[in-house]
Amino acid sequence: MKYVHGYDQRENIRLQDQASTLVELLHYDTAYPAGSQVLEAGCGVGAQTVTLAENSPDARFTSVDISESSIAEARRKTEQAGFINVSFKQCDIFKLPFKPKSFDHVFVCFLLEHLAKPVEALNYLKKLLKVNGTMTVIEGDHGSAYFYPDSEAANKAIQCQVELQRRDGGNANIGRELYPLLNASGFNSIRVSPRMVYVDSSRPKLVEGFTRNTFTAMIDGVRKSSIEAGLVDEETFDEGIKALLRTTEPDGVFCYTFFKAIAIKQ
Amino acid sequence: MKYVHGYDQRENIRLQDQASTLVELLHYDTAYPAGSQVLEAGCGVGAQTVTLAENSPDARFTSVDISESSIAEARRKTEQAGFINVSFKQCDIFKLPFKPKSFDHVFVCFLLEHLAKPVEALNYLKKLLKVNGTMTVIEGDHGSAYFYPDSEAANKAIQCQVELQRRDGGNANIGRELYPLLNASGFNSIRVSPRMVYVDSSRPKLVEGFTRNTFTAMIDGVRKSSIEAGLVDEETFDEGIKALLRTTEPDGVFCYTFFKAIAIKQ
Numbered sequence: 001m002k003y004v005h006g007y008d009q010r011e012n013i014r015l016q017d018q019a020s021t022l023v024e025l026l027h028y029d030t031a032y033p034a035g036s037q038v039l040e041a042g043c044g045v046g047a048q049t050v051t052l053a054e055n056s057p058d059a060r061f062t063s064v065d066i067s068e069s070s071i072a073e074a075r076r077k078t079e080q081a082g083f084i085n086v087s088f089k090q091c092d093i094f095k096l097p098f099k100p101k102s103f104d105h106v107f108v109c110f111l112l113e114h115l116a117k118p119v120e121a122l123n124y125l126k127k128l129l130k131v132n133g134t135m136t137v138i139e140g141d142h143g144s145a146y147f148y149p150d151s152e153a154a155n156k157a158i159q160c161q162v163e164l165q166r167r168d169g170g171n172a173n174i175g176r177e178l179y180p181l182l183n184a185s186g187f188n189s190i191r192v193s194p195r196m197v198y199v200d201s202s203r204p205k206l207v208e209g210f211t212r213n214t215f216t217a218m219i220d221g222v223r224k225s226s227i228e229a230g231l232v233d234e235e236t237f238d239e240g241i242k243a244l245l246r247t248t249e250p251d252g253v254f255c256y257t258f259f260k261a262i263a264i265k266q
Numbered sequence: 267m268k269y270v271h272g273y274d275q276r277e278n279i280r281l282q283d284q285a286s287t288l289v290e291l292l293h294y295d296t297a298y299p300a301g302s303q304v305l306e307a308g309c310g311v312g313a314q315t316v317t318l319a320e321n322s323p324d325a326r327f328t329s330v331d332i333s334e335s336s337i338a339e340a341r342r343k344t345e346q347a348g349f350i351n352v353s354f355k356q357c358d359i360f361k362l363p364f365k366p367k368s369f370d371h372v373f374v375c376f377l378l379e380h381l382a383k384p385v386e387a388l389n390y391l392k393k394l395l396k397v398n399g400t401m402t403v404i405e406g407d408h409g410s411a412y413f414y415p416d417s418e419a420a421n422k423a424i425q426c427q428v429e430l431q432r433r434d435g436g437n438a439n440i441g442r443e444l445y446p447l448l449n450a451s452g453f454n455s456i457r458v459s460p461r462m463v464y465v466d467s468s469r470p471k472l473v474e475g476f477t478r479n480t481f482t483a484m485i486d487g488v489r490k491s492s493i494e495a496g497l498v499d500e501e502t503f504d505e506g507i508k509a510l511l512r513t514t515e516p517d518g519v520f521c522y523t524f525f526k527a528i529a530i531k532q
Contacts (some may be wrong), residue, residue: 142414144521180466180517194462198458200446253443253445255523
């Protein structure tokens with residue numbers, strides 16, 4: 001998964017940009033009661049961890065990730081922010097060292113998109129949940145990206161990211177599937193709430209923080225892999241990036257949707 | 267514009283379905299003060315007119331449309347609902363019999379998508395607005411439609427509607443452009459608010475009212491024109507409709523976004 005999230009410093013910065021501009025949109029309605037035990041599965045470099053800890057200062061978080069270096073960065077970031085209600089563990093999310101029904105709540109953000117078997121992951125995490133515990137899942141969906149002016153080259157560049165992620169066993173268009181995935185895993189009371197990011201020049205913070213520094217930076221990050229994989233020629237890819245940046249001009253518009261689902265284990 | 271909105275009974279029913287399922291989403295935040303004069307430009311068969319009159323019982327509406335038969339239907343519907351605060355007029359929206367600055371507010375819904383020169387229409391309507399009056403514009407965007415399971419044939423069928431509307435001088439993807447259009451027309455304080463319709467089987471009213479009876483019915487409505495125009499073969503089109511209906515099953519998901527903009531004439 002070298003081309004995806006959190007595996008180099010630039011990606012790290014991008015993820016921070018993303019979390020700080022999207023943080024309210026995605027997380028304003030996630031708060032856990034005092035004393036509850038919460039598992040954050042796939043915390044990456046901790047882009048969401050600090051927000052979780054901040055919004056629920058009296059809950060106890062256990063944040064896990066498969067990458068040692070990501071965990072180190074997440075720990076550094078959380079400690080630096082002064083939070084003491086998070087413990088970190090490096091492990092495979094299919095081999096977690098916890099007993100069944102250990103957690104009151106599970107939180108998953110930008111994880112399922114990378115997994116070949118997302119339902120199996122949900123099944124596994126569900127076992128760790130107590131009865132009546134909640135599962136929160138947040139994922140993006142690259143098929144939800146559209147913009148003005150429209151551009152065939154930009155759509156091709158985006159498709160490179162989708163195809164690379166697919167070849168790596170993931171699914172960049174998984175956001176729209178949260179309801180069927182949670183349903184297939186036997187969760188109840190599933191409620192999906194789309195979080196659309198709408199950007200025009202009256203919202204300069206999102207123009208910079210989302211269109212330019214999150215989405216376009218992410219697509220630009222697969223330039224080399226895409227060309228090497230023969231998915232696109234250099235000229236088309238670069239034209240695509242130029243067209244994405246064109247949407248940050250005063251008459252440009254950019255749209256993208258994240259999906260947030262909350263479900264209950266009964 | 268024979269293939270588009272409001273020109274036969276089936277379309278009429280579809281539009282009513284649409285308005286009654288989308289009415290809250292699109293119109294809950296449109297209410298005009300007592301005594302204000304409001305122009306509804308392009309009222310069609312009155313799908314929105316009744317809602318406008320209901321939400322602002324003490325405002326005075328003037329609803330215009332180019333089609334005599336649509337106006338007749340809109341009048342019948344409004345009278346039947348018991349509203350006396352609407353007057354109707356059949357006329358071309360570029361040749362309205364009103365003096366400049368006649369209206370406190372202008373309301374436009376599903377109109378610009380049909381016009382070859384939307385900015386010119388906004389310029390023209392702007393002249394009819396008093397200073398500090400508001401312009402409200404609501405439009406859909408077919409490029410915002412995506413669904414699970416995804417289907418190439420469904421996307422092709424949707425593209426037929428987009429292409430037919432384009433050949434007729436319109437733009438089925440105009441929703442995303444509201445900000446630049448209003449900006450080009452010199453409006454101020456433009457605020458665009460996307461209204462995403464997210465449909466899964468936990469929302470049965472939208473499954474029937476939107477995915478099946480509004481969106482899929484609309485695409486199915488261009489079957490004959492699309493095949494005659496050579497845009498698609500029968501088999502692919504029918505497969506596309508089947509795939510759209512497939513999204514209404516228990517594990518299906520359908521997404522579409524309308525854009526609502528409010529701007530001020532200064």
